Amino acid sequence: MTPAALLYSAGLMGCLALAGGGYGGLYTWSRMRLNAGLRYTAFVCYGLVLLFAVLIAASTPLAPVWKTLVVASALIYALVPPLTWRFLVKMHEPGEQHP
Amino acid sequence: MSIQEPGFWRAGAISTTAVMIVVLIFLSIDSIQVISAGGANVPRYDVINQQIGYRYDWTRRMDVPVIGGPEPLFGTVYSETGAQALIAKGKLVIQSRACMDCHTFFGNGAYYGPDLTKSWLDPAWSQIWMPATGAKTREDAMVMFLMNPDRYPTWTRQMPNLQLTREEAQAAVAYLKWMASVDTNGFPANFGMKQP
Amino acid sequence: MYRSQKLALHYFAAAVIFFGVMTLFGLLSALYYLYPSMLFHTFDFQMSKIMHIDTLVIWLLMGMLGAVYWFLPKELGREVKGIWLAEILFWVFCAAVVVVALVFLFVQYGSSDQFSMWFINQGRKYVEAPRWAAIGIVIVMLVFAYNVIGTAIATRRMTGILWVLCIDLVPLCLVYLDAFPQFTNMSVDLYWWWWLVHMWVEGTWEVLIGCIMAWMLMEVAGTSRRIVETWLYIEVMLVLGAGILGLGHHYFWIGTPQYWLSIGGFFSALEPLPLLGMVVHAIYDAGTHHLKTTNQPGFYWITAEAFGNFIGAGVWGFMMTLPQINLFSHGTQWTVSHGHFAFWGAYACGVIAVLYVAKQKTSGIDYLSGRAWKWGFGLLNFGMLGMVMGLLLAGMAQAFYGRAMGGSTLMAFTQSSENPWFVSGMWARTGFGVVFALGYIVLVYDLVTATRRMPKAVAPPEPA
Numbered sequence A: 001m002t003p004a005a006l007l008y009s010a011g012l013m014g015c016l017a018l019a020g021g022g023y024g025g026l027y028t029w030s031r032m033r034l035n036a037g038l039r040y041t042a043f044v045c046y047g048l049v050l051l052f053a054v055l056i057a058a059s060t061p062l063a064p065v066w067k068t069l070v071v072a073s074a075l076i077y078a079l080v081p082p083l084t085w086r087f088l089v090k091m092h093e094p095g096e097q098h099p
Numbered sequence B: 001m002s003i004q005e006p007g008f009w010r011a012g013a014i015s016t017t018a019v020m021i022v023v024l025i026f027l028s029i030d031s032i033q034v035i036s037a038g039g040a041n042v043p044r045y046d047v048i049n050q051q052i053g054y055r056y057d058w059t060r061r062m063d064v065p066v067i068g069g070p071e072p073l074f075g076t077v078y079s080e081t082g083a084q085a086l087i088a089k090g091k092l093v094i095q096s097r098a099c100m101d102c103h104t105f106f107g108n109g110a111y112y113g114p115d116l117t118k119s120w121l122d123p124a125w126s127q128i129w130m131p132a133t134g135a136k137t138r139e140d141a142m143v144m145f146l147m148n149p150d151r152y153p154t155w156t157r158q159m160p161n162l163q164l165t166r167e168e169a170q171a172a173v174a175y176l177k178w179m180a181s182v183d184t185n186g187f188p189a190n191f192g193m194k195q196p
Numbered sequence C: 001m002y003r004s005q006k007l008a009l010h011y012f013a014a015a016v017i018f019f020g021v022m023t024l025f026g027l028l029s030a031l032y033y034l035y036p037s038m039l040f041h042t043f044d045f046q047m048s049k050i051m052h053i054d055t056l057v058i059w060l061l062m063g064m065l066g067a068v069y070w071f072l073p074k075e076l077g078r079e080v081k082g083i084w085l086a087e088i089l090f091w092v093f094c095a096a097v098v099v100v101a102l103v104f105l106f107v108q109y110g111s112s113d114q115f116s117m118w119f120i121n122q123g124r125k126y127v128e129a130p131r132w133a134a135i136g137i138v139i140v141m142l143v144f145a146y147n148v149i150g151t152a153i154a155t156r157r158m159t160g161i162l163w164v165l166c167i168d169l170v171p172l173c174l175v176y177l178d179a180f181p182q183f184t185n186m187s188v189d190l191y192w193w194w195w196l197v198h199m200w201v202e203g204t205w206e207v208l209i210g211c212i213m214a215w216m217l218m219e220v221a222g223t224s225r226r227i228v229e230t231w232l233y234i235e236v237m238l239v240l241g242a243g244i245l246g247l248g249h250h251y252f253w254i255g256t257p258q259y260w261l262s263i264g265g266f267f268s269a270l271e272p273l274p275l276l277g278m279v280v281h282a283i284y285d286a287g288t289h290h291l292k293t294t295n296q297p298g299f300y301w302i303t304a305e306a307f308g309n310f311i312g313a314g315v316w317g318f319m320m321t322l323p324q325i326n327l328f329s330h331g332t333q334w335t336v337s338h339g340h341f342a343f344w345g346a347y348a349c350g351v352i353a354v355l356y357v358a359k360q361k362t363s364g365i366d367y368l369s370g371r372a373w374k375w376g377f378g379l380l381n382f383g384m385l386g387m388v389m390g391l392l393l394a395g396m397a398q399a400f401y402g403r404a405m406g407g408s409t410l411m412a413f414t415q416s417s418e419n420p421w422f423v424s425g426m427w428a429r430t431g432f433g434v435v436f437a438l439g440y441i442v443l444v445y446d447l448v449t450a451t452r453r454m455p456k457a458v459a460p461p462e463p464a
């Protein structure tokens, strides 16, 4: 790995995780608030997740296994916040009420 | 059992944890064999009687230690038990002075001083400290430096004098030589092969 | 109030004091990088770093013990079993910490024999305390375990949170036994040492703070027990499912077999997921309650804990956890950046949240807010954020110039340390460290006086 590629790859990994967090957090918040703007921002974050994953796969010297891991988890991750949301709602149903 | 039931997740937590612990135990049994002195990655302590190098291995695609021919330390060929005793002393020196709270070993510790993993192979010994101390060999320069680091500084951040006796300094040097022979999967990369 | 809760208040006070000591020695440690000849041969860097990281472990441990002593009697509706023993041990614990600190300050180190290991300095990172003191900590932890488990047995009642806590205490105490042995072989030494360090911060402590946060959510947000317990099980499953083998990210370069590169990389790459789960849950709970709370600072610090844990541990860890990257970032200020952010987010914020909740309950105030806590919150988090950014910059410069380009020799190390990026990073870290320290002062001021400044009974304002 060249020095420049090192910082580039690490930076992309960090951005990937941050964008993933943005998608998860904003998606949940948008469902709480029934706010379409927030939902839109959440999907933009997910778009960034995909973008960073593609950049990692296409332009870093990481080994193929790691690239596969990154791309596969980025794709699977699309479903995680919606499923978590459904689960949270179900879990809260009998007891508490949410708006 | 439905996924809304706490019991479902309790069972999941217990079984996942149990599986991971079992896997970790098996891996640890194997790893400890590999890293015991004389194991696949960590040479016996009497490796200090031999030459030690560090070279890029094209099949493994990483830097690996190379154990060469005889090269006695301090002009002595140590027996296996003698080497073991010396290295054990070296480790006590390293712990008692808390070297690890300024330096890193295999990259673990503190970051105020340089990493000592391959310090034995550092070109600084021949380029800076052998001339500075007037010592004839690398190990003698190392002993002199470790006994009086404040006398031979190379830059603003200095190593303090930690009151090492000659025996303690020699034991620490033996320790560093042995450590340089450990196969660390290529860390640090390109050691001493590039100039900044 | 239960005696156990009074004891908790003692633990909280001690934690806050040691937090201050830690901050002081953090600032001192940072100054050596700027003024290397400072205190030369009087009090060198290594002793300052030891004081900093050992008091770090102590204050967080005290904060978390305090939190459990606080919530336990409420959970079971009864005084904690054997509380008198715990009360005595609190003072023994404090006295031992002070004695060890005095030895570190004035004796500093010994010669290379077992005497030094028993009475002066063991020289193993985070567990430098001499063995006699380590035995003391084991005793404190054993009595703590006895308090928790004994109380549960005495009431013949177990809750889900308590099950998790009791089971978690076993490995938490067991891995601490790692503080005793003196291995000759550095690879073997580090192998077991990481069981202590990683299994604490990414395993047993994470579960412990999970239990404490579960109680906090019930207390502050009124979430139902069934929900927090279900969520706790999920967290435990994910944290330990990824974290136990995630241990492998410390086994890349210490002589261990090459398979750890794949195992460690894979499992630790999964570790951020449960941390994100906590963020999602925090957002959900905040939303269900319309951000309405009777304890503003407590609520904000819980939120900071969730976000800080995810970003500091999750994102900062993820950045450098693949072996190809870690080969260069390993053992640089990059590591320090992650270490600060993660400890801050995952544990420090959580402990501070508990302090505020306990504060409110002890003074019987209906609604806790004010202005000072906001300053404390802002300065501490802003200071920490600035510090970790400075450290990241410095660490990247070291990885770039020192490791990837220079090849990690003394020459490469010195040159990367003189690089302007590195130097600016060190200045930034120190400057923001001062901001952080100011935040600490405000925090203490607020913790001492907040309830005096608040009226006794005031209805919380309507949500925005």
Ligand code: HEM
Pocket: B109, B110, B111, B112, C022, C023, C025, C026, C027, C028, C029, C030, C031, C049, C052, C053, C056, C335, C336, C339, C340, C343, C344, C348, C429, C430, C432, C433, C434, C436, C437
């Ligand atoms: C005023 C604020 C602080 C300053 C200036 C500061 C400074 C430092 C310095 C100089 C080191 C030594 C790093 C090295 O070996 O080069 C260090 C280590 C460390 N500090 Fe702090 N610190 C501060 C606050 C904190 C806080 C609040 C925490 C945790 C909540 C913390 C946790 C740690 C940890 C875990 C290490 C060990 C990191 C490692 O060696 O990888 N520090 N700190």
Ligand code: HEM
Pocket: B107, B108, B109, C125, C201, C202, C206, C249, C250, C268, C269, C271, C272, C313, C314, C316, C317, C318, C319, C320, C321, C326, C329, C330, C331, C332, C335, C338, C339, C340, C342, C343, C346
């Ligand atoms: C609560 C959570 C965490 C805390 C408190 C924490 C703290 C720390 C600390 C203090 C260190 C420095 C250890 C030392 O050398 O003394 C460290 C190292 C490390 N952590 Fe974490 N961490 C956490 C979670 C994570 C996660 C989730 C990841 C991965 C995604 C991660 C990846 C790493 C890696 C790769 C290193 C090694 C750095 C190096 O090579 O020098 N950590 N962590």
Ligand SMILES: [Fe+2]
Pocket: C198, C202, C246, C247, C249, C250
């Ligand atoms: Fe770890």
